[in-house]
Amino acid sequence: MASRVAGWARDGEDVEVYVSRGTDTEVRVYEGEVESLSSATSAGVGVRVVSGGRQGFAYAGSLDIEVLAETLAEARDNAAFAGPGAWVGLPEPDGHRPVTLDLWRDELAGYPTARKVDAALDLERAVRAADSRVRQVESASWGDTWGEVALVSSLGVRASNRSTACYLAAVAVAGDGDGAQRASGYSAGRGPSELDSSKAAGDAVSRAVRLLGATKPRSAHLPVVFEPRVSAQLIGLLGGALSGETVLKGISLFADRLGDQVAAGGVTLVDDPTEPAAWRAACFDDEGMACRRNILIEGGVLRGYLYDSTSARRAGTSSTASAVRAGYKSGPVAGARAVHLLPGAYGPDEVLARLGDGLLVQSLSGLHSGVNPVSGDFSVGAEGLLFRGGKLSSPVRELTIASSIQRMLLDVSIVGNDLQWLPSSAAGVTIGISEMSMSGA
Amino acid sequence: MTATEGAPSLIDAAVVAGVLRQALATGGEFAEVFAEDRRGSMVALDDGRIEDISSGRERGAGIRVVVGNTTGFAHTADLSERGLFKAAEAASGAARSGGGGTREVALSRSEPRSVSPVEVLPAAVGKGRKVDLLQKADAAARASGGAVRQVKAFYRDSRRLVLVANSEGVLTSDDQVRAQFRVTVVASGDTGMQTGGESVGGTMGFELFDRHDVGDLARSAARRALVKLQARPAPSGTMPVVIRCGSGGVLFHEACGHGLEADHIAKAVSVFAGKVGAEVAGPSVTLVDDGTMSNEWGALAIDDEGHPTSRNVLIDNGVLTDYMWDWRRARKQGRAASANGRRQSYQHLPMVRMTNTFLRNGDESPDEIIRQTPRGVYIAQLGGGQVNTATGDFVFGMTEAYMIEDGHLTGPIRDANLIGNGPQVLRDIDVLGDDFAMGWPGTCGKQGQGVPVGMGQPTLRVRALTIGGTAR
Numbered sequence: 001m002a003s004r005v006a007g008w009a010r011d012g013e014d015v016e017v018y019v020s021r022g023t024d025t026e027v028r029v030y031e032g033e034v035e036s037l038s039s040a041t042s043a044g045v046g047v048r049v050v051s052g053g054r055q056g057f058a059y060a061g062s063l064d065i066e067v068l069a070e071t072l073a074e075a076r077d078n079a080a081f082a083g084p085g086a087w088v089g090l091p092e093p094d095g096h097r098p099v100t101l102d103l104w105r106d107e108l109a110g111y112p113t114a115r116k117v118d119a120a121l122d123l124e125r126a127v128r129a130a131d132s133r134v135r136q137v138e139s140a141s142w143g144d145t146w147g148e149v150a151l152v153s154s155l156g157v158r159a160s161n162r163s164t165a166c167y168l169a170a171v172a173v174a175g176d177g178d179g180a181q182r183a184s185g186y187s188a189g190r191g192p193s194e195l196d197s198s199k200a201a202g203d204a205v206s207r208a209v210r211l212l213g214a215t216k217p218r219s220a221h222l223p224v225v226f227e228p229r230v231s232a233q234l235i236g237l238l239g240g241a242l243s244g245e246t247v248l249k250g251i252s253l254f255a256d257r258l259g260d261q262v263a264a265g266g267v268t269l270v271d272d273p274t275e276p277a278a279w280r281a282a283c284f285d286d287e288g289m290a291c292r293r294n295i296l297i298e299g300g301v302l303r304g305y306l307y308d309s310t311s312a313r314r315a316g317t318s319s320t321a322s323a324v325r326a327g328y329k330s331g332p333v334a335g336a337r338a339v340h341l342l343p344g345a346y347g348p349d350e351v352l353a354r355l356g357d358g359l360l361v362q363s364l365s366g367l368h369s370g371v372n373p374v375s376g377d378f379s380v381g382a383e384g385l386l387f388r389g390g391k392l393s394s395p396v397r398e399l400t401i402a403s404s405i406q407r408m409l410l411d412v413s414i415v416g417n418d419l420q421w422l423p424s425s426a427a428g429v430t431i432g433i434s435e436m437s438m439s440g441a
Numbered sequence: 442m443t444a445t446e447g448a449p450s451l452i453d454a455a456v457v458a459g460v461l462r463q464a465l466a467t468g469g470e471f472a473e474v475f476a477e478d479r480r481g482s483m484v485a486l487d488d489g490r491i492e493d494i495s496s497g498r499e500r501g502a503g504i505r506v507v508v509g510n511t512t513g514f515a516h517t518a519d520l521s522e523r524g525l526f527k528a529a530e531a532a533s534g535a536a537r538s539g540g541g542g543t544r545e546v547a548l549s550r551s552e553p554r555s556v557s558p559v560e561v562l563p564a565a566v567g568k569g570r571k572v573d574l575l576q577k578a579d580a581a582a583r584a585s586g587g588a589v590r591q592v593k594a595f596y597r598d599s600r601r602l603v604l605v606a607n608s609e610g611v612l613t614s615d616d617q618v619r620a621q622f623r624v625t626v627v628a629s630g631d632t633g634m635q636t637g638g639e640s641v642g643g644t645m646g647f648e649l650f651d652r653h654d655v656g657d658l659a660r661s662a663a664r665r666a667l668v669k670l671q672a673r674p675a676p677s678g679t680m681p682v683v684i685r686c687g688s689g690g691v692l693f694h695e696a697c698g699h700g701l702e703a704d705h706i707a708k709a710v711s712v713f714a715g716k717v718g719a720e721v722a723g724p725s726v727t728l729v730d731d732g733t734m735s736n737e738w739g740a741l742a743i744d745d746e747g748h749p750t751s752r753n754v755l756i757d758n759g760v761l762t763d764y765m766w767d768w769r770r771a772r773k774q775g776r777a778a779s780a781n782g783r784r785q786s787y788q789h790l791p792m793v794r795m796t797n798t799f800l801r802n803g804d805e806s807p808d809e810i811i812r813q814t815p816r817g818v819y820i821a822q823l824g825g826g827q828v829n830t831a832t833g834d835f836v837f838g839m840t841e842a843y844m845i846e847d848g849h850l851t852g853p854i855r856d857a858n859l860i861g862n863g864p865q866v867l868r869d870i871d872v873l874g875d876d877f878a879m880g881w882p883g884t885c886g887k888q889g890q891g892v893p894v895g896m897g898q899p900t901l902r903v904r905a906l907t908i909g910g911t912a913r
Contacts, residue, residue, distance in 0.1 A: 030510070030708070033509070033510050033511060034510075034511045035510065035511065035512065036511070036512040036513075036514060036790060037511070037512070037513050037514065037535040037536070038513075038514035038515065038516075038535070038790065039514075039515060039531060039535060040514075040515050040516045040517065040528075040531075040788065042501075042516070042518060042788060043518070044499075056494055056495075057493065057494065057495040058495060058496050058497055059495070059496075059497035060497055060498055060499070061497075061498070061499030061500065061501065061518055062499075062500070062518050067498075071497070074496050074497075077568075078494040078495060078496060078568070079494075081484070081491065081494050081568045081569060081572050082490075082491045082492070082493075082494050083486075083489075083490025083491040083492065084490075085490060113535075135709075136708060136709055136710055138708055138710045138831075173709075173710050173831050179832075180710075180712075180831050180832065181831065181832065182710065182829060182831035182832070216907075219677050219678045221913070248488075249487065249488045249591055250590055250591060250629075251590065251591045251627045251634065253633070253634070329497060330495070331493065331495065365827040365828075365829065365834075365835075365836045366825070366826060366827045366836030366837065366838060366858045366860075368824075368825050368827075369824040369825035369826060369827075369836070369837060369838025369858060370836065370838050370856075370857070370858035370909070372636060372856055374627055374634050374635075374636050375633055375634050375635050375636065375855070375856065376633065377855055377856045377857070379675070379838075379856065379857035379858040379909040379910065379911075380836065380858055380909070381827070381834070381835075381836035381858055381860045381909070383834075397832060397834055398832075398834045398860055398861070398862055398907065399860065399907070399909075400836070400857070400858050400859075400860050400907060400908075400909025401909070402675075402677065402857060402858075402909050402910055402911045403911060404911075437677050437909075437910070437911040437913075438677075439677040439678055439679075439860075439907050439908060439909045439910065440678075440679075440907060441678075441679060441907075
């Protein structure tokens with residue numbers, strides 16, 4: 001179908017059609033009953049038209065052929081109002097050979113709904129049974145998705161990706177006298193046999209229980225350790241700040257820094273969508289270019305940025321196959337899919353031991369309001385545990401930690417050996433930062 | 442025009458009745474059809490040129506069947522009779538009821554009163570005029586100072602026709618038109634780069650731009666970025682905080698709004714559970730959620746479950762009076778819903794959500810509040826926030842702020858997050874100004890669904906909040 005629409009391109013214009021289709025199922029249980037069960041297939045199309053150095057985009061939540069014709073006409077009309085740029089254009093095939101990735105599990109397609117319900121109910125029971133201080137299981141759920149995308153352009157690009165994924169997730173609330181603490185646990189995989197329900201339950205419970213009795217600490221400057229789940233969020237933000245597009249516009253804190261020491265020597269940052277364990281692994285990027293491994297920071301030295309075809313052409317370089325889309329409703333932009341730090345030598349306990357005294361961060365809040373990717377200002381809410389002499393001591397809450405992204409990268413004193421691929425565009429690993437400001441009482 | 446004129450019916454009433462009958466065929470106690478036709482367009486200027494221009498349409502229906510405590514849900518992009526029946530079967534199958542039989546549904550159509558009149562439908566405005574708005578903003582921001590390095594401006598409009606029908610006989614519809622504009626300016630100086638922003642939006646048409654001049658908005662955003670080039674690091678620690686009118690409604694949205702949503706209450710994961718009738722704030726604090734505020738960003742004629750919206754007082758002179766309710770939570774309590782059931786789209790189940798949430802005026806002059814604060818922080822603009830309803834701890838970001846020293850505003854300070862505890866902050870509000878204003882259009886995210894919400898407050902002081910800066 002995508003080919004058919006791309007074939008409608010007129011002389012002097014290029015057309016690209018992105019079609020996606022997916023089926024999602026979600027089961028939520030509460031107090032031993034199914035609270036909700038949703039299942040549906042949805043599909044949509046996004047069309048880009050480039051004509052005379054101007055680009056227009058339109059989308060529709062339907063694959064009806066008349067709707068596609070309307071969508072193309074709308075994209076064409078939009079292009080007439082866009083600003084021209086010599087670099088604006090669709091990519092041409094670059095001859096890079098795609099990897100072959102097996103991201104699809106037939107096992108999931110045939111998995112009966114009753115077993116998904118049972119898995120969610122079992123998870124809820126396991127959370128409840130794990131500790132007498134579990135006061136409430138706020139939610140326990142199963143989710144799965146199978147999706148495929150196809151992309152065709154009038155310049156000869158043809159690509160498709162398909163993948164399956166499923167997860168079990170729980171939110172536990174632990175109580176102890178007056179205080180309550182909440183934490184989540186999950187397990188994710190491409191098929192049901194890759195899920196570990198006891199890990200999901202265990203994480204939710206242990207993380208909630210260990211925060212019981214948390215107090216607001218006194219303000220201090222101290223070493224901070226991020227757990228893998230937390231560092232994955234931060235590394236994901238870093239991936240965004242390394243987009244070539246923001247660099248070109250002069251609004252990246254990494255602009256004009258190629259070849260500079262921007263991080264501590266132990267920091268090597270790579271975006272590698274060809275890593276099969278990565279949640280957003282893909283053979284092709286969202287413009288149909290074959291995905292590849294890109295080194296961004298090596299031994300602390302800035303080596304490169306992430307480009308889609310438009311930003312690459314403007315920068316006078318070639319695409320790093322880093323075009324990403326937020327579904328069919330938006331056009332591609334440069335971004336990371338599988339960004340991670342190369343792991344270091346020490347396990348998480350050794351990281352604490354080497355730093356001696358400090359704060360172990362279990363979760364962050366306010367990342368969208370507290371991290372400014374342009375100025376680099378960093379100030380977010382946190383909860384976690386203080387550690388003394390390398391051993392966890394008292395839980396703390398209602399505090400913020402602050403520094404700047406620039407400073408934090410240079411202050412990375414240890415990278416752990418516990419790399420974990422998480423359901424995001426980044427992997428997590430234990431990271432120790434030599435000093436941050438902790439604000440509390 | 443009124444909100445419903447010119448809105449064609451999404452599905453024929455007889456088809457809706459048939460679909461509801463089908464949805465109840467396996468013994469469901471409640472069935473609902475929510476149909477939606479949403480069109481939107483967007484224009485984005487970046488780096489001096491119109492970089493993105495996009496438009497699209499999505500149409501479909503979500504069908505919900507409830508049996509006991511279980512909800513089955515399915516959705517379809519196919520609004521034909523066949524497509525709807527298929528979705529109804531899937532939803533009733535998901536609710537896994539044992540019973541059967543035929544139940545007729547007698548629908549009684551009601552037209553909600555218009556809440557947000559629209560003067561100029563954005564779709565009737567040429568794309569060229571939308572492009573002009575952004576170029577005007579770009580020029581105004583760049584003319585504000587040589588240190589302005591980059592300008593991003595963004596325009597978006599949407600029109601959402603909804604139809605809601607359920608087995609309790611409800612058949613109603615709404616036509617929701619929204620327009621929005623945002624500008625972000627980056628300025629560059631010796632201390633690096635700083636950003637400043639402005640944002641306006643309304644449940645209204647293109648007349649939004651008769652009420653707001655995009656040039657003024659762009660100059661205000663530029664001023665914010667330029668001022669921060671001189672900013673010193675924010676302090677670290679706990680101190681009094683004065684928040685300017687209309688800039689900090691997000692504080693109450695996070696500090697107590699979410700904690701007053703009945704789903705959190707039912708699961709006892711809110712610090713406000715069991716507190717109705719209790720004094721939770723000082724006597725000057727009155728908190729309201731009001732979906733009927735004409736043309737405001739969170740205004741709706743009906744919620745996404747077909748209930749006409751209303752003005753709900755949540756905290757009345759310091760006393761907690763009620764929570765916010767959707768159909769499901771209200772039904773379990775045997776009470777009326779408060780029309781707070783909302784959803785992102787037809788592909789989502791509704792849940793308890795805020796509409797326009799605001800704190801009512803006090804009687805102090807805003808200048809006097811600053812004068813009576815020996816040392817603290819004055820926040821002229823807040824960014825987003827986040828709350829953990831189980832502990833009540835919440836954060837929010839400040840994007841324009843100044844030190845208060847000896848009752849006067851002194852230098853600007855850099856962006857930082859603040860952290861506080863909802864119940865504690867409510868008790869710590871010690872003075873409220875007389876200058877109530879609504880703030881920026883917000884998008885509230887909950888369990889992965891985003892909906893438009895409005896927020897507002899007068900200038901006020903919180904006795905103690907923790908500022909997450911780096912100053913030693």
